[in-house]
Amino acid sequence: MEPPDESAAAAATVDDSSPDGVGEPKKKKGPPLVAILFIVGLIGGGAGGFFMYERLVAAATGTDLSAGEPPVEDVSYGVFHEIGGIIVNPAESGGKRYLMISLGLEVANEGAVTQVTEKEVVIRDQVLALLGSHSADELADIGIREELKTELVAAINRVLGKDSVNRLYFTQYVLQ
Secondary structure (H helix, E strand, O other), rough: OOOHHHHHHHHHHOOOOOOOOOOOOOOOOOOHHHHHHHHHHHHHHHHHHHHHHHHHHHHHHHHOOHOOOOOOOOOOOOOOEEEEEEEEEOOOOOOOOOOEEEEEEEEEEEEHHHHHHHHHHHHHHHHHHHHHHHEHHHOOOHHHHHHHHHHHHHHHHHHHHHEEEEEEEEEEEEEE
């Protein structure tokens, strides 16, 4: 006698719920429709969110997405010189508060760096006077920092000559 054929036995499995008792082979069920719709929704939501993010960034930066890659901003820098270790007592602090800063000065060329080095004592005095005229509350306000930079560049350029300093950077800014 030959062993029974397993594939024939599997095919002979019938669905007892059919009216005539003879049914078709049972089928395996796939993932539920709700799970498939959930996954499709996640993918669609992610794609839509990414699209909106790109549009918002383009609107904020003023770039044109239809042109392909955003243009690379051409920034040219001059020569840098750092003046560090400046400690200022803010106005109205009674000596109980202090601001410790370091400044990075960007100038056009090495000749201007030499001039900054030669007149650093006067530059430090101007920085101390200007920052010392502001209260600790004003100096703590992050929104005022760009205004402070503008004031400091103007004060330093009065010492060095017209437009010697192109940009000023706070490389250290600690208020205690």
